């Protein structure tokens with residue numbers, strides 16, 4: 001009997017077909033893997049070489065638009081009267097093109113730190129962040145964060161909303177800011193309500209008594225309390241338990257709303273799950289939003305208060321899918337005594353996928369670009385560019401990957417890396433074992449054309465400079481593939497576009513259409 005092929009394994013395990021959509025953002029057509037049913041990953045691998053990081057910004061737009069559609073679909077079923085505000089939680093990925101794309105798609109802004117507010121302030125001055133967008137400022141706020149918020153407000157931005165995390169913050173705002181401010185309060189969940197196996201989230205926010213203090217301290221000031229914030233976790237795939245926790249928060253909102261008529265929005269925070277990590281991911285977004293709307297409507301009716309606007313802060317959901325790594329298996333080392341072989345990657349997993357170390361049970365969809373007809377076998381990945389025993393994926397407690405048995409030279413696409421990985425790893429920094437950052441291409445939509453920008457791999461000189469060494473010109477010349485295959489479909493435009501015009505503003509970025517890039521590369 002012939003051995004099971006990789007494709008047969010996938011078909012059995014995930015109920016997919018050889019050709020067509022594998023998830024809502026990965027497809028396979030004519031034996032080629034596509035991102036967003038658009039970007040031919042094999043073509044990019046040949047064109048730019050591997051390792052390669054690909055960021056396809058139009059997927060960010062798609063994510064924002066889909067969520068709005070689900071909300072409106074739910075509204076048609078419920079008759080919910082409040083507005084829906086989609087905020088991008090920028091800490092998931094601060095890259096300029098990412099934030100700009102989310103804002104272009106209509107997102108509001110959610111900050112986590114002082115520098116984040118400084119960026120928002122800059123984008124607002126540039127009119128990339130329009131004046132009618134809210135800027136929700138979360139997290140515990142030290143002086144620099146508070147001062148950055150006040151500076152933005154005093155510069156004339158009326159939509160910045162600090163979400164109070166403790167009473168000390170409130171006192172600092174009250175003593176320093178005489179200009180009227182909009183405030184939110186973040187609910188402090190009971191430890192067992194957040195996630196007992198992951199206690200870090202319990203520290204955020206204010207107890208009911210502290211919220212009472214906020215209400216009385218704000219009375220008689222020019223400031224107004226408008227947002228009730230009730231975040232419970234991240235990547236929450238169990239709608240039932242999420243709804244259960246939000247129901248308690250909805251009741252708390254209504255209680256407060258009875259006494260604080262300025263209160264107008266219920267913010268469920270982050271936690272919206274993404275399809276980025278599992279081929280068999282399932283979450284009914286429309287159903288979740290419908291239940292949330294119905295729940296708010298019924299609790300508000302019981303308390304005789306108007307329904308609030310609903311705010312969601314979407315980090316992971318907005319950006320996880322838009323980036324993918326292409327990594328090559330440089331060599332294979334057999335496991336000892338017949339155990340699972342090690343596929344040694346020309347790169348580092350712990351540097352490029354830090355969540356594989358930090359988040360228990362974190363998975364990333366890992367698919368080979370070809371050899372789908374080869375026999376399938378177990379494999380574990382290990383980073384070749386560190387000699388750290390922790391540089392492996394999946395974790396030892398997790399089952400191995402299933403991949404084509406013939407590993408050497410295989411190029412693997414690791415999907416769903418657009419949220420948190422680059423930020424936690426420290427984009428642009430000196431990394432573990434000096435693993436250099438890979439070549440990066442950024443694809444953005446410009447009306448009906450796609451524009452590609454290429455960022456060179458991190459150089460040894462740059463790494464030495466970061467570490468304080470005198471910079472000598474020791475660069476090994478990076479080899480580059482000569483083949484020029486068909487890329488993503490592109491239509492040429494003649495008129496200078498806003499995106500290309502803006503390229504002048506974005507210093508140090510070299511912009512060019514695909515055609516131009518190709519011509520510049522022989």
Ligand SMILES: *Cc1c(COP(=O)(O)O)cnc(C)c1O
Pocket residue numbers: 089091092110112138139231233234235269270271272313314315316317
């Ligand atoms: C991190 C964070 C988010 C984003 O969370 P995701 O799960 O990535 O969507 C939203 N709101 C707040 C307050 C956060 O701290």
